[in-house]
């Protein structure tokens with residue numbers, strides 16, 4: 001067995017620094033004390049600032065994995081009697097649709113193969129065909145395959161549909177993909193502490209635009225725990241509706257500071273881009289075939305076809321013995 005810490009090459013949780021992990025030890029804190037209110041305010045402002053959307057978006061922080069943020073955004077984007085359009089070309093697109101259906105929201109899908117980015121015209125056609133659509137939900141970086149979807153192009157065409165809110169699952173894209181969030185014009189942006197921001201798992205967030213804020217007060221409360229309006233009302237007053245993962249918040253606060261001290265968005269994205277280039281050069285040298293075509297490749301994930309005669313389990317176990325964790 002390898003005795004150094006394992007290097008996690010899975011899409012998330014990302015490897016964290018000692019500094020971020022040490023933040024877990026800041027100590028006990030009651031979330032009803034003013035100190036937690038200050039921490040919450042720092043994180044909420046820090047998230048929109050470090051992700052470059054402070055001028056347009058407000059943070060809603062929720063305890064739970066990234067899927068909690070997805071569910072909170074989806075159920076807050078569609079009014080009663082109206083429907084959701086989901087772009088589905090992978091596991092996470094499918095999850096967006098399943099969240100809608102599980103919450104009684106009528107869902108229409110536009111689909112593409114798992115290695116094909118969606119054509120924005122498909123979204124336009126679906127919207128023109130069905131005026132009941134109240135929101136479009138789409139994954140920025142489809143982690144299933146390492147495929148980027150045209151989130152900016154869809155954001156641009158949605159300007160022709162001013163009542164339609166735009167939900168983007170940017171969970172595996174925030175702080176690591178080239179396209180900067182302000183260019184996307186998304187109303188609900190889902191993110192998590194433990195991917196590009198290099199915090200620890202347990203906290204996720206939805207960044208909401210002004211039109212998104214208006215919408216979340218117009219939708220029925222489809223969930224008690226994941227009702228965005230309840231969180232926003234409380235968090236604007238420095239409060240939280242339910243007990244948050246206090247120590248994971250400490251780690252997120254530290255991760256945001258570290259991110260900004262190291263040069264913020266531009267520096268982190270460059271780091272991911274350079275590492276992806278290094279990995280791909282190595283794979284090319286080994287003549288291993290990458291699944292997604294170059295213009296659509298994300299920085300964060302590279303997916304390869306297994307060479308003949310090698311199973312995933314064998315590759316995984318051998319790499320793990322050498323100190324690296326990969327992901328099927």
Ligand SMILES: *Cc1c(COP(=O)(O)O)cnc(C)c1O
Pocket residue numbers: 011012065066067068070092139141142143169170171172192
């Ligand atoms: C990681 C990820 C999620 C969230 O998954 P959890 O296991 O709930 O944290 C959601 N969407 C995408 C695209 C992801 O990569």
